[in-house]
Amino acid sequence: MGLRERHGEHTPGRPARGRPRSEAAERAIIEGVLHLLEDGVSISELTVERVARTAGVGKATIYRRWGGKDELLVDVLAELEGTFTVEATGESVRGDLIAYLEAVREMGGTKGSSALWRTVIMQGRDNPKLAELYHHSVVERRRDLMRTVLRRGIERGELRADLDVELTVDMLVGPMLVRTILHEWRPTPDDLSARLVDALLEGARSRT
Amino acid sequence: MGLRERHGEHTPGRPARGRPRSEAAERAIIEGVLHLLEDGVSISELTVERVARTAGVGKATIYRRWGGKDELLVDVLAELEGTFTVEATGESVRGDLIAYLEAVREMGGTKGSSALWRTVIMQGRDNPKLAELYHHSVVERRRDLMRTVLRRGIERGELRADLDVELTVDMLVGPMLVRTILHEWRPTPDDLSARLVDALLEGARSRT
Amino acid sequence: MGLRERHGEHTPGRPARGRPRSEAAERAIIEGVLHLLEDGVSISELTVERVARTAGVGKATIYRRWGGKDELLVDVLAELEGTFTVEATGESVRGDLIAYLEAVREMGGTKGSSALWRTVIMQGRDNPKLAELYHHSVVERRRDLMRTVLRRGIERGELRADLDVELTVDMLVGPMLVRTILHEWRPTPDDLSARLVDALLEGARSRT
Amino acid sequence: MGLRERHGEHTPGRPARGRPRSEAAERAIIEGVLHLLEDGVSISELTVERVARTAGVGKATIYRRWGGKDELLVDVLAELEGTFTVEATGESVRGDLIAYLEAVREMGGTKGSSALWRTVIMQGRDNPKLAELYHHSVVERRRDLMRTVLRRGIERGELRADLDVELTVDMLVGPMLVRTILHEWRPTPDDLSARLVDALLEGARSRT
DNA sequence: CACTAACCGAGACGGTACGTCGAGTCTTAAC
DNA sequence: GTTAAGACTCGACGTACCGTCTCGGTTAGTG
CATH class of the missing domain: 1.10.357.10 (Tetracycline Repressor, domain 2)
Structure with a gap:
């Protein structure tokens, strides 16, 4: 999409080290946000904490990919x-x-x-x-x-x-x-x- | 203006008792917001706490007039x-x-x-x-x-x-x-x- | 006791302003800790979060009085x-x-x-x-x-x-x-x- | 020593298979802890994460040998x-x-x-x-x-x-x-x- | 010599607690 | 009954570690 994969991702130059990021977690997060929005949850109620809970994911897993709620929402919009x-x-x-x-x-x-x-x-x-x-x-x-x-x-x-x-x-x-x-x-x-x-x-x- | 003077104001029917609301405080609050906005303070940084501090006013004085940040901002916009x-x-x-x-x-x-x-x-x-x-x-x-x-x-x-x-x-x-x-x-x-x-x-x- | 009332308390020189600190909250916190200890809760399980929950108190109310868990425990010991x-x-x-x-x-x-x-x-x-x-x-x-x-x-x-x-x-x-x-x-x-x-x-x- | 070599070590009954544990890693860990202690690092600052970083070792390598920070420290004391x-x-x-x-x-x-x-x-x-x-x-x-x-x-x-x-x-x-x-x-x-x-x-x- | 099981460093995983901040409410003394 | 001040409960913030798991890549023995 060109918007995602911006935050703290490993540089493609050096070899990938450590456990790779889970695509399942990523999907769960974005679909969690979409699900919440469909349920009529407003943006101010859309806390990182709640998204993490909904997606069954640790907060750090969100912050590892996006700098905060805003960046996440841009990706959801994408x-x-x-x-x-x-x-x-x-x-x-x-x-x-x-x-x-x-x-x-x-x-x-x-x-x-x-x-x-x-x-x-x-x-x-x-x-x-x-x-x-x-x-x-x-x-x-x-x-x-x-x-x-x-x-x-x-x-x-x-x-x-x-x-x-x-x-x-x-x-x-x-x-x-x-x-x-x-x-x-x-x-x-x-x-x-x-x-x-x-x-x-x-x-x-x-x-x- | 039609927007202001809505929240918790005493009914004009009964006689006004106690100390009347300070117009100076009201002006200080609205002008405080305008001043902050002119200083480049963004909306998310525009907390009620900060407005109160800038205007030299207690938080309760703001909540006595407006239901929250949103209502205050509508008046500022007005x-x-x-x-x-x-x-x-x-x-x-x-x-x-x-x-x-x-x-x-x-x-x-x-x-x-x-x-x-x-x-x-x-x-x-x-x-x-x-x-x-x-x-x-x-x-x-x-x-x-x-x-x-x-x-x-x-x-x-x-x-x-x-x-x-x-x-x-x-x-x-x-x-x-x-x-x-x-x-x-x-x-x-x-x-x-x-x-x-x-x-x-x-x-x-x-x-x- | 001479140990308490150290953290961020107002200086006696100037007049007391604002709502005074609740003694009830203070008692609830200390007695909450004692109650937890009596229930066999170990020190590492004695988190600030849990003390706050037990005492029915916000975390900030604890941090307003003590710099952290350690200082609180000294007062409990006192x-x-x-x-x-x-x-x-x-x-x-x-x-x-x-x-x-x-x-x-x-x-x-x-x-x-x-x-x-x-x-x-x-x-x-x-x-x-x-x-x-x-x-x-x-x-x-x-x-x-x-x-x-x-x-x-x-x-x-x-x-x-x-x-x-x-x-x-x-x-x-x-x-x-x-x-x-x-x-x-x-x-x-x-x-x-x-x-x-x-x-x-x-x-x-x-x-x- | 009698304290070490307790955790998850292979049973001597069946033949040893696979790569044996690195003694170098073990030494690096214990000496890493001693080095940190000598540098005035307090016990609460002595996290497993930090020990691993200092010793240039993966966290799992520590947990493979000891059940946690406490057991490790007992060995250091030994x-x-x-x-x-x-x-x-x-x-x-x-x-x-x-x-x-x-x-x-x-x-x-x-x-x-x-x-x-x-x-x-x-x-x-x-x-x-x-x-x-x-x-x-x-x-x-x-x-x-x-x-x-x-x-x-x-x-x-x-x-x-x-x-x-x-x-x-x-x-x-x-x-x-x-x-x-x-x-x-x-x-x-x-x-x-x-x-x-x-x-x-x-x-x-x-x-x- | 190839196989293979267990190791290795790195780092992501779901969690829990941290200490801070702001929301909106409440409680003082002062006027 | 207002005022400024500052306490209160609540809940989210973003960070740090926990102990576990999962990568690609060694490093012995055994077959």
Whole structure:
């Protein structure tokens, strides 16, 4: 995943010494967190102590792999991210963008996912390295998908040549985040993605 | 403000007895938090214990007014919100929207402000009542300003008659939030507001 | 007792501020330790965590008063020491010495007492200040009683004029310690004190 | 030595198979402990983990030989005990006893020796088997030397015929222990042994 | 000479206790 | 009845060792 295996792992240069780290323990920890989140345990209730108890693991085994709760949660989020897939047909820019936003919407709906998003956003100030790491390996990967779609649209002539790609990505991602994370309680109608893409494509100005 | 003065205050019906609450203490607490935030103290370092020490106040004095750190922070955010003003001339929808977004951008740049935003966002799951309270008295007030502008634009014929107002608000607010809170580190060029409004008005579709 | 009230207690100079320390908590802690010792809990099983649980007290409340388990145990020992009394009639040196040794023997037989003795002896190297404090306020007090008895014996002519008082104290205390602490399992016959005193008085040399 | 080679050693009945235990490792461990003790490391700081690190040995290598820290320390003490020798000429009871006590005094002065004594004393309650083992193989051996000297004195008529040998041993050993272990800080004058023996022989009673 | 069982250092494992910190509540004297 | 101060119980923090287990890699004998 590129996020895990960062903390105190042995350097691949020298030969592996001592008992290797248990993959079973690692899985038990991450799945323990997911299980707790699915049970509606909030982030502040998600103590390292409790995760260890749930996973049937010593606290030290957690701290051996991650520097603390935050780093662990980033990896759990990465685990969820692994399930993120987009079915972009490439037939039209409109279709691809809608497919992408639908995928984002589904992710946001996943149990615990938005709570985790919140946490990583929260940690941005406290732990800049963590935030940067997360953004480079998760956020940027997603944004790149959109950039590719948009650039192809410009090349094909479907989108205006002077389009500000970065700004457009923000205009697609931003509203989706507002709905799924900030105003989680607000309903997200099924055709939200389509309406958002259309609004972006057609513009708000009256054309009489 | 509507947010403060909620917790454990004596009912105005019966006569006030004993020593009245010190307004000086209240100011000292809120300004203590602001001072700490300006000094780069992160939210997790912002303990009630530390706030009390900084403000030269007993912990009980804080708990007498607010239910906990979260409620206190909402009031501090409301304090900041009080400085939020928009100079909307009413001359054109474009100008008003740009003026509004510029005001949002300035708020986001305020020291500690985005950290507080993060916190309230974070608390959404843990403390739904708090989130709701915050949204109704701060967020909705802001959104109402935009709705008014947009509806006036529709009436004037500047905006298309079938415009989805709520969605459009999200498309203006969302990207701004992404910049000022999520990707705080990304540069926010001076003309960002104008470019965002224009992109929204004109649409992305190529018009040959 | 002179041993307690050492750790982090407020200086009597300035006025007492804040909630005073709970004497009930203090009693609960010390009596909790005594209760555990009586239940046959060994010193290494006597964790701070367990004492806190038994006494129904937070760990911090213990650490607020004592620097750690060792200091606490010295105070518990002092508590036991408070029950140490000798019924010396002053009629004869022999009688007084026997009475004293009997008192020592009873103390050693007290549940938990010898375990505590062991601990303090043990800590001698690790924590010299603690050991010194203990010796000055407990051990020396006891030895002084014996010195007085012995000096009175010399004045009366019951004991030889050139008697080495310190050495004689050691010769009385040492064997008793060997029996009650070191070789706890060895039987201590009822007339042990008398035989010890007589052996000391009469000497081992054959007198034909 | 009689103490070592107890733990998990292969039964001599069946043929020895596999790699034999490294004597070098064993020496490294014991000398590691002695080295640490000489460096002023206290018993509570003397963790198995640290001993293993110091000796350049895996923890399992220690646990393969001894059941834990306590058993290891008994063996280290036995190592020291090996240096205990008495030069008893047999010419007079007085001379032999003094020679013996001098040997004890020298042992007590050895670096780390008294700390180890303390430890074994300490463990008496927690680990009775250990204490018994230690007493039978170290303490009793020493005491037997004294019993022999005393009985010879009685036979020769140097000592009174009704002498309580056990009690007399205690009266010789006890004061020496008090000085070298309990009151380690008290000076032990060169002629202490002689004065102690003389006091025991002559008695305290005034003989006018 | 190959086999193989038990050793070796290293270090991860599930635990327990450590001593500290903060949460939110309670109890003083002072005003 | 408030105030600042500082106690209280509770529970999580992150660390250190415990005694055990598991690696890859020796190091004898035996077959």
